[in-house]
Amino acid sequence: MKKLIIFYSQGGTTELVARTLAKKLRADLLKIHDLKNREGFKNKLLSSINAYRETKTDIVPASVDLTPYDTIYFGTPTWSGNPTPAILTIIDRCNLRGKDVILFATMDANRGESNIKRLEEKVKMRGARVIESFTISTKGKSPEKLEQDTEVIIEMKDLRMY
Secondary structure, three states, X not given: OOEEEEEOOOOOHHHHHHHHHHHHHOOEEEEOEEOOOOOOHHHHHHHHHHHHXXXXXXXXXXXXXXXXXXXXXXXXXXXXXXXXXXXHHHHHOOOOOOOXXXXXXXXXXXXXXXXXXXXXXXXXXXXXXXXXXEEEEOOOOOHXXXXXXXXXXXXXXXXHHO
């Protein structure tokens, strides 16, 4: 089965989790780039509002052909308890009909579960079947600890079987 991990990462922690998953699961990797400036206090505040309102954004790549893949992972940071605009935008542009999906969210604090719940609703509306999901706390963790935590989740959730 061919796997693809699609993710958005602003600060690098979600990217580290996605790269660890890709390496351990032999999956292809696709980073979504948000063309909107999300740096600085004012832009971060507006980004949280955009996430809450599920505002779409300009992204690169603008769309993805998922035809060759059986299992799709979507990964995103948690902004105010919600998925990022970049991930919501790419999900809305994907044909997920008949695809198995695994969702993951990184978070500094709590509220990752509300992020996962919303992602699940979105991918199901696009025709996907959610087969697994997880959150991973990143607060105060070294890159090595995040890699270890991701490897534990791989084993605990038995992600190699998908």
